[in-house]
Amino acid sequence: MSQTLESPRIDEREAPQSDAPWVTIVWNDPVNLMTYVSWVFRSYFGYPREEAERLMLLVHTEGRAVVASGGREDMERHVEAMHDFGLWATLTKEDA
């Protein structure tokens, strides 16, 4: 996934990590509107419009996309937030 992200939240990924980083994955589903998913990526992660659209399309066409990476606790928080929005998300170790 692209590392060219601008959100302060996402910058946490650059903090030194003792373990392998974790990633938040959003999975495709047939229910959520493309406009809504894109809006979630912008409003929650702070992605610029183009990046949010790119990630949304990746979810739609590839079935999944990594939308954030970093420490495990942060990724658990992101996954919970995605579940709040009704998006289907999981976290996993990056190399898993």
Add this chain to the structure above:
Amino acid sequence: MIPFAAGVAGITAKFTTAESLVLVDLAEQLVELLEERAPDVTGDVLYAQLGIGGSSAPPLDPALARLLPDAYRGDDDAASNHRRLTEQSLVERKVANARRVVADLSSRDVVLDPVSVQSWLRTLTDIRLALAARLQIETDGDTGLGDEDMLSVYDWLGYLQGTLVEVIE
């Protein structure tokens, strides 16, 4: 219905009585469904007091399972542990959102403040997820099986949510 639009008073929509009743009914059904996951009071008292006395197993009902998905895939222990610690607060937030939608529908001229906008977006999504599970809409392109009225409502909710997303863009 006059779909969501930005006005001087905030984000507004106007529903017919029938539409309003359908929305209230669906939001209340969502609350009932979510409350099936109420904490097990016979479990750990401390956890229950902290609001983290949730179940560690995913719901059997496919609609609930979609509303409250596992946070880990292929790691049942991590998924169970995470669910036990977080599911109750997720349920509570979803219920609070749905109740706010019901409260906003006390008038047919709905006016949403920024907090209500967030509740509506999430609750419309949650209702559509639950309906989709009932209609067996599982992959892109599925048009749904079963009750025609439920299918129409599902499509209408999608349209309604689309107008709300458009307005906040």
